[in-house]
Amino acid sequence: MRKLICLAALCFLGYSQVQAQSQYYIQKDTVSGGHLLKGIISRDVLAQDSTFTWWKENFVAYAKDNEHVQKFAANSKDVELVVFMGTWCSDSHYIIPRLFSFLDAAGFPSSRVTLIGTDRAKTTISHLTQAFGITNVPTIMVMQNGKEKGRVVEYGKTGVAEAELAAITALP
Template sequence: MKRVLTILCLLSFIKISAQEFNKEVTTENGRQLLVGKINLEGLQTPPYNHWFQQGLDSYQVDETLTTVLKEKLNEYHIKLFLGTWCGDSKRETPRFIKILKAIDFPMDHLEIIALDYRKGHYKTSPTGEEKGLNIIKVPTIIFYKDGKEVNRIVESPLESLEEDIAQIIFQKDYVPNYAY
């Protein structure tokens, strides 16, 4: 009996501590959007898969920079804040993911957080991952090394995603749009 109780307690702890991914909400006008932590599977389901797949298919990765990125980017952890309702996020997110896939970036080093846009919830997530990070525009891509923020790309790249990432990981004088 003691063993059964221990197992039940353990299972309930796992259920409580498990991350909920791809939470979907519906706005007052019936529009669906993802909020909170999401993964690529969430972006590959309707209605998000239309713009996500189209963005993946149409973007040509700058292969001259992929070798350089591949050498150093895997030393980083990345947080990508986006809005599945946001035109800039719909444009940049598939491009960014395609770059990561092209360089075999370890996807367990990527955390994707979808922010809300409903009244009273604007640019927030249900579990507050954005708190204290000064997320003013989406997408915002934050690069961390050794647990510390190194830099970020805000809303759109200055040159190209590949070039901006290279500037960040080689610690050049990179100042993003909408400096934080």
Template sequence: MKKILLSILVVLTVSCVAQTKKETATLDKSGNLVGIATKENFLTEPFKEDWFDVGYNDYKPNQDILNSLKPLLQKVTIKAFMGTWCGDSQEQTPILYNILDATNFNYQNLEMICVNRSKKTPDNLQKGLDIERVPTFIFYKDGEEIGRFVEYPRESVEADILAIVNGKPYKHSYQE
């Protein structure tokens, strides 16, 4: 009986430590999300009705590009930064989720980070990543950054992502 109780105690302790390791999204005093978010966070009010559903449901990605993207996205991880207060984030984040859903992306490979108006989080999750504008979607392959989408697409979100994950030359909207 002591071994069982000790085992339960160890599991609970490890579980609590694992849950506090990452900063989960919370609302700041202005009603904006800050921290690590999931799609479910955007499916709550006020985000769902104000901008997420409209942006997600109204966007019709190019099916040929999605077909090309699907196998390539299986090999990447994404670290995305957005602000629920930011018009560009409100436009591009639902589109990103639409594309990821259409390609059966594994959401274990996505870290969506909501930043405040200073583009920071309380735990400095943005530190060292040169986040100047949001949204910024950073794509990694084998732990190395392969490219980033910044604020708005050059062609379309899915075409820009395809260029990044295909290894083709790509400059985001603020690169010359």
């Protein structure tokens, strides 16, 4: 049953990306007083929102490790990423811009990344967090042929998310 839910969610995500780059809404964040984005968003939305000053700071500050970049680039030809994040979450503020900097260095196209914003309760559109078993953000899922190959939750098990992504893509 869980596989069926995941397949349905992936179909929804694929359809959503064909229909539009971003399908989200802005919700007032009752904790910070700012706003948060909930739904399918794009990196451009994050980069262009002047209230998200954390995006540019962390995108530019990331020092890429060429070994991880090359390993990921060599093994990521047939994978897609499904990324859950919170625009309210300090871990997401740090990790997500750096993830995109890493992906750019590896030549991984943004069109193969589905970025999903959650609220503070870690809910989003169409119950996607429940379907994928998301309990923490950010969560970066590596998908291959419609199946999850592995995931990195927050900073990962080692604290080096890009090393873990490279290792996941190298798995058979």
